[in-house]
Amino acid sequence: MTIELRDVTFRVGAETHIYETSLILEPGGFNILLGTTLSGKTTLMRLMAGLEKPTTGEIWAKGSNVTGAAVQKRSVAMVYQAFINYPSFTVYDNIASPLKVAGLSKKQIDEQVHRFADLLQLTPMLDRLPRELSGGQQQRTALARALVKGADLVLLDEPLANLDYKLREELRDELPKLFADTGATVVYATTEPLEALMLGGHTAILKQGRVVQFDRTSSNYRKPATLESAEEFSDPPINTASIEKQGDQAYLGETASWKVPEKLAGLPDGNYKMALRPHHLLSEGEGIKVDGVVQIAEISGSDSIIRIKINENIWVSQTSGIHSFEFGEKATFVFNAKHCLYFGAMTG
Template sequence: MARVSLKGVTKRFGEVVAVNELSLEAKDKEFVVFLGPSGCGKTTALRCIAGLEVPDEGEIYIGNELVNDLDPKDRNVAMVFQSYALYPHMTVFDNLSFPLENAKVPKDEIKTRVHATASLLKIEPLLDRKPKQLSGGQRQRVALGRAIVREPQVFLMDEPLSNLDAKLRIYMRAELKKLQKEIGVTTIYVTHDQVEAMTMADRVAILEGGLLQQFNMPDQIYDQPSNVFVAGFVGSPPANFFDCTLTEERVLDAGEFKYHLPEELAEIATKYASSSDLILAIRPQHIKIHTEEEGRTDLIKAELYTTEPLGERMILDLEVGKSIIKALVEPDFQIQDELWMEFPPSKIYLFDKKTQKSLAFIKAEKRRIGS
């Protein structure tokens, strides 16, 4: 098996920079997910690793080997596409054996590997069927099997579950994650679905505009987003954001309300922000809702605008001036027209409005480089 390293990889299409100086490493046997919206560069980066696109700059290593000049067939990687790409006139057995026959693997070994792969994927009863006789989930398993049977160093997967219905997609997420751990093959998986990324990945690389925004474990990305984009893209319902100005009295003035910063956070804001203009963010589930003001000065008064029942939880849309703020509560919460919000200091995010970067990340970066 092998690690995959990208060092300053850039890919342009005319004047469009699809991937911009991408540097990261997927460790041996690791499950890495490239996550981002459409057009962020994630599929282009995957195709560069596969050899289907040639980077304009940078280096790609599989194991210790520089593969920039290697043809796709010589990279020992297997790619699973969004469309299953099965041969309709061939049986499942023939679809699985086809890449081995092309590689001139002996017939006895082909039979052994096909049956071993089919057993692993629980598709042995389907070996004599053709693709049109299979369900969507079965076709996806065959597509995975065709990659597995080759025994590659690396799996590359481009939104392989996107054509499945919601229920089957949830099932296949768990199956695919379990399968990857059993086989122990380094896997790079592309998706725009944050739930897929956060539930399947060992680490997630978030891309936007061809740039790597953050690369870390799922819980670290959720709890410590590196910038405004990551904080807004990861999490459902999405985070609430407020443009603020930091006053000399350690108060964030958001126009519609004021938020008193604890001394420690105020010091971070003063030391690491480029100006007094900041962005305050908090996730809906981290807002505490009170039905009474309770004589406190740290609560923000709000009017109930509407509710969005979600079954086990309920979203409150709260109006503060002209702003709508979303909060997540239990379904039996006693709603009323007038409520008060509490933003726990340990749950808020502060970003530099100019750079959009997290002040916590700016602080950590400056400490890392010793400035």
């Protein structure tokens, strides 16, 4: 179903948790809320679910105004970061619980439970209690209960955050496929830009209670509308600096200069902001050279993360492979001008 937020705000006393927000989530879409802790992701989900009522604005579902309608009257399911199951119910009974409430026959319940247990590889555990399951199995049980309900809107609040790395990877691959089969509109909250990219769909980038950009996930990443969007959709943090444009040239202080893209050449001369993603700043190769002083170097998986002081800026290089650098070491890094993002100096 289509979910529409129309100029929604949410305040608690004098504190604003959600500033004026308008979103349209299409039927069957996979939608991601990306933002840091306390950016407003869970609050938006609670508003969509009917667990909270907007201070101002309206929420529409299936063409009807459902603002203030009780959650029991909405076709919604929610899965939290902390997996919630009935401790005295078996896996089978946990999954079956919403179907029993809906009054389905024993045969219908059995068919649906086994269908989603098979999808989530829970069939061998159907007779077990939650305390007999691993964390991943418990979360899959919670997911199965959300799926079996057949809700039109499924809200997933960082559902994989407490799982081990391998299981997170497996479920991350499975989730979009699972929900594609149901036709439900899915909203998935995460703090991780990489997870958003892997899940695809559309992403709303949140910062301090504001949606700063809502677009296809890939478009948000490739073409951020503002510097705020670029900063929120980057891990490690995106590199930024002030540059001066003169004609068709961009100057990074006295450190480096390069030709700006044709579409920017006609803009007025003056100061602008540039941004460069860490994996586009390399420790070797051809390109625009910048000299800096190494602040810290660490290994992350198969990548090297190096923080370098360039003029007054601390930039980060994320380079494939293991590279050794010492604190205080002078080093030269390179980047390609085609990877630079440009923003207005004052507005972003």
